[in-house]
Amino acid sequence: MDTLKAIEERRSVKSYDPEHQMTQEEIDKLLSYTMLSPTAFNIQHWRFLVVQDPELRQKIREASWNQAQVTDASLLVVICADLKAWKKAPDRYWRNAPEPVQQALVPMILNYYKDNTEAERDEALRSCGMAAQTLMLVAKEMGYDTCPMDGFDFDKVGELINLPEDYLISMFIVVGKAIRPANERAGQLPLEEVVIYDRFE
Template sequence: MQVKDAIFNRRAVKHFDADHKMTAAEETELLETTIQAPTSFNIQHWRFVILRDPDLRAKIRKDFGNDQAQMTDASLLVLFTADMKAWQKDPARYFANAPKDVAEMLVNWMGPFHDGREWLQRDEAQRSIGIAMQTMMLAAQGMGYQSCPMIGFDIEEVAKLIHLPDDHVMGPMVAIGKGTKEAWPKPGQLPLDEVVIENGF
């Protein structure tokens, strides 16, 4: 599938074949493709929580997920989180294959760029989550699967269920699987002249 086709055909699918299982090889392919997404300073601070336990998924759906069927029926349910302090944790490893001078420059810049700017650390984590989510959904589309991004759940309660570390931020979930119903018609995109601004407002 061409990238443009994947972009135009990707929809938020709500109904999945609960009996379909992705193979371990397919999951690995999907995740290895997802981690090609870019991050600032190549920090790669996303952490993908695979919600595999059927009881856990059922609890999230019933108690904290507004009874969204895709939480239990999708082949794969991925909760996107990110480590906001990844910039402090052995940052040289993010440039293991870079030229030495480039690696040293970026590692030395990483600390001052993030230090004391908690708002930036959170913003960067959420930006990286968003890019990785779109990468995963397009990769799934290219593999013949459908997806659904979801934020309609109780973030605080789900964070407790997965024991989210204090230095991590929670993002949305993505359900991946074989869709069983057509997505709703596209509601419509705003015209370009309303969303594209030349040089400034």
Template sequence: MSTNVSEVQLSSGSFIDVVKQRRSVRVFDPSWTIGEEELRDILQTATLAPSSSNMQPWRFLVIQDAELKQKLLPIAYNQQQVVDASAVIVVLGDTKSYEKAETIYDAAVAAGYMTEAVKEDFVKRSVGLYSSLPSEVMKGIVQTDGGLVAMQLMLAAKAKGYDTVPMGGYDAARLIEAFGIPSSYVPIMLIALGKAAKEGHPTTRLPLEEVVFWDSIS
């Protein structure tokens, strides 16, 4: 028991350090490259994020090629981190993610998390629900889930010693056209990822008294 407690304490402390040390970095070392295996590890950790009905609507376009980063540069309003970062992750939300419900829940059955009968019920209800939602409602769902996976991706990167910056400043329509993004995918954000050449600025936060309401907002 004491070993488990110690491990939990170490893990908790490490997590807090990662959260506190994460900064939005905009100046990256352009000579630094991140291997595919490490990128896969970061993305795999990110996908442990929660999502509505576990539909996992996130999709990632990983841009590492120098020419493609130059192509992305004007779309991202010429923000230099796009070309200097080791990779730019385009976070997308699939509004037809329910089409993978069978695959998702088959894996849950194989893992012993549910029976075949429960799976069939989950698939029927999930597909029925999400396929009937208005497009704006579905976009809201995948944007929420996309925000969750994006934050987890940035923390996973920081835990490996890398730096990131989430980017909302880009032309979504031009991004979709330039990179052939399917119409069912909603652009959520860009995340530049690499090694900082200049540390991100420390920032302050509002006190809890300004943002937390207990039982009633009044």
């Protein structure tokens, strides 16, 4: 499937075949391609928590207002942002770059994020958002449907997954085989309403 077709056909599907299972090879492929997503300073702030324990998934479903896709989809991925990734051995993010690039960028990372909690959070969540879209498009290319979710109790889910103190949950993505397609697009805004050139009036 080409990229434009995947973008066009990616929809938020709510109903999945609960009997279908993804192979480990498929999961690895999906997440390996997702990890090619861009991130600020190449920090790769995202962490992909794959929930496989059926009991845990049921508890997460209960914390998600009993939305069936949480347990029925083949895969539940909790996309988390590591807010402190910028200071966790930052030289590793540029280890394959030429030495002058490493010497310039690693100190730049430390100088930019130090005492800048707003940038720390915003950049991490932006990176997670880009990874989420990549994950959904790769899944579509692999023949799977997806649904991004933020309809859940973030604090409760954080407790259930033992979320580290310096992490945030960005969203869920469920992946699986649809048993009912998404409804028709409800109402896309016209191009001229959402595209502005040069400046707002």
